[in-house]
Amino acid sequence: MLGNTFYNQSIRKVLVAFGTLFNNINIERTSEAGLTEVIKVPLSYVGRERFVAKLSQAISGTEIQTTLPRMSFEWTDIVYDSTRKLNTMGRVASVYLTLNLSAAPTGSFTVGEKITGASSGTTAYIVDEPTTTSVEVRDASGAFTDTETITGTSSGETATISSTTQNQGRVSYRYQRVPYDLSFTLAIACRTTEDGLKIVEQILPFFTPEFTVTIKDVLTHDMPVILDGLAQEDTWEGDLTTDRRFLVWSLSFTAKAYLYGPPKDSKIITKTITQIYNSKNMDITDLTMVTGGTGTFSVGENVYQQQDDNLDVLTAAGEVVNWNSTTRVLQVTDVGSTDGTGFKIGRKVIGSNTNAIWTLDSVSQVFEDTTTTNLGLPTVRITNVPDPASADANDEYAITETITER
Numbered sequence: 355m356l357g358n359t360f361y362n363q364s365i366r367k368v369l370v371a372f373g374t375l376f377n378n379i380n381i382e383r384t385s386e387a388g389l390t391e392v393i394k395v396p397l398s399y400v401g402r403e404r405f406v407a408k409l410s411q412a413i414s415g416t417e418i419q420t421t422l423p424r425m426s427f428e429w430t431d432i433v434y435d436s437t438r439k440l441n442t443m444g445r446v447a448s449v450y451l452t453l454n455l456s457a458a459p460t461g462s463f464t465v466g467e468k469i470t471g472a473s474s475g476t477t478a479y480i481v482d483e484p485t486t487t488s489v490e491v492r493d494a495s496g497a498f499t500d501t502e503t504i505t506g507t508s509s510g511e512t513a514t515i516s517s518t519t520q521n522q523g524r525v526s527y528r529y530q531r532v533p534y535d536l537s538f539t540l541a542i543a544c545r546t547t548e549d550g551l552k553i554v555e556q557i558l559p560f561f562t563p564e565f566t567v568t569i570k571d572v573l574t575h576d577m578p579v580i581l582d583g584l585a586q587e588d589t590w591e592g593d594l595t596t597d598r599r600f601l602v603w604s605l606s607f608t609a610k611a612y613l614y615g616p617p618k619d620s621k622i623i624t625k626t627i628t629q630i631y632n633s634k635n636m637d638i639t640d641l642t643m644v645t646g647g648t649g650t651f652s653v654g655e656n657v658y659q660q661q662d663d664n665l666d667v668l669t670a671a672g673e674v675v676n677w678n679s680t681t682r683v684l685q686v687t688d689v690g691s692t693d694g695t696g697f698k699i700g701r702k703v704i705g706s707n708t709n710a711i712w713t714l715d716s717v718s719q720v721f722e723d724t725t726t727t728n729l730g731l732p733t734v735r736i737t738n739v740p741d742p743a744s745a746d747a748n749d750e751y752a753i754t755e756t757i758t759e760r
Contacts (some may be wrong), residue, residue, distance in 0.1 A: 649710025
């Protein structure tokens with residue numbers, strides 16, 4: 355069951371989105387001469403303990419030290435979030451797209467690879483190359499733009515889109531996304547309290563306590579990033595003249611993320627038919643007889659079978675709904691039997707009024723074919739089709755409902 359190879363890059367997208375929140379923070383320092391210096395605070399992905407150890411490390415024989423302030427962040431934990439769980443059997447679907455290309459690429463895209471639109475930023479995955487000037491894709495994160503260039507992640511192939519069409523007979527779907535909480539720690543190292551406050555005050559006002567980030571995943575969604583706590587640590591514990599002092603601010607966050615399973619293919623349902631039966635004709639049984647029987651069953655009469663060794667004991671009985679002498683099909687309802695198995699193949703079926711006698715060949719439960727024009731067994735047939743009929747899974751559309759009564 356777990357052998358499907360897939361990678362949606364969902365966790366990677368969360369990591370990138372979290373780091374992007376803090377990669378453009380600057381502080382200003384004013385000298386005694388009144389000159390203002392703008393310092394960009396560098397950000398790296400590294401664990402807090404290693405980050406602090408690196409800053410504390412003495413470099414013998416050189417006066418060069420790590421420039422402060424600087425920041426680092428680390429993904430520390432992932433936990434399932436049952437409070438956001440939805441129905442597991444729910445599905446999310448997206449239509450397949452055909453990207454028509456202005457010209458054939460020099461090589462070919464790889465089936466399954468991710469492509470990205472240069473101007474729209476839309477991503478999708480290659481399914482097929484039906485012709486030299488078209489590719490079929492699934493799971494598009496947005497809308498591709500005509501004349502934009504697409505690039506394959508693994509093949510490096512490029513091509514220019516001339517137009518986009520939707521495949522109205524096919525969709526890609528996944529079962530309900532699964533909620534997970536990702537925990538992060540952001541560490542801020544600075545030499546003075548003033549520098550630390552300049553950085554922290556550019557972060558805290560945006561978290562109340564959450565800040566929402568848009569993630570372009572299998573489904574584009576808004577992801578809350580919650581500030582859980584903040585702590586400050588002063589690492590100056592040694593000699594006042596030789597040991598270097600720096601302060602470390604630690605901010606802990608939780609990102610409300612989603613993970614997605616593998617994609618599956620499905621045809622699009624374009625028509626639904628519901629047939630309503632009353633309690634009497636709901637349990638109709640189709641009895642097909644062997645040739646050579648005698649008599650004609652009548653609608654409404656009771657038919658029965660007897661024990662082979664004791665004709666006084668009935669084994670099954672029912673009421674005739676219809677008899678077709680050409681196909682030798684007897685339709686009965688209200689079937690009852692002494693052993694609960696119903697009518698038995700090979701035994702004679704006898705009409706209580708007409709005395710018709712036929713040997714049973716096969717038994718089947720029957721419901722009326724939904725393609726028949728006139729209703730015989732159902733009481734009501736309800737047919738639903740989309741309006742317009744050309745609508746696909748991503749469109750807004752109405753429903754045209756037709757009700758036929760017997």
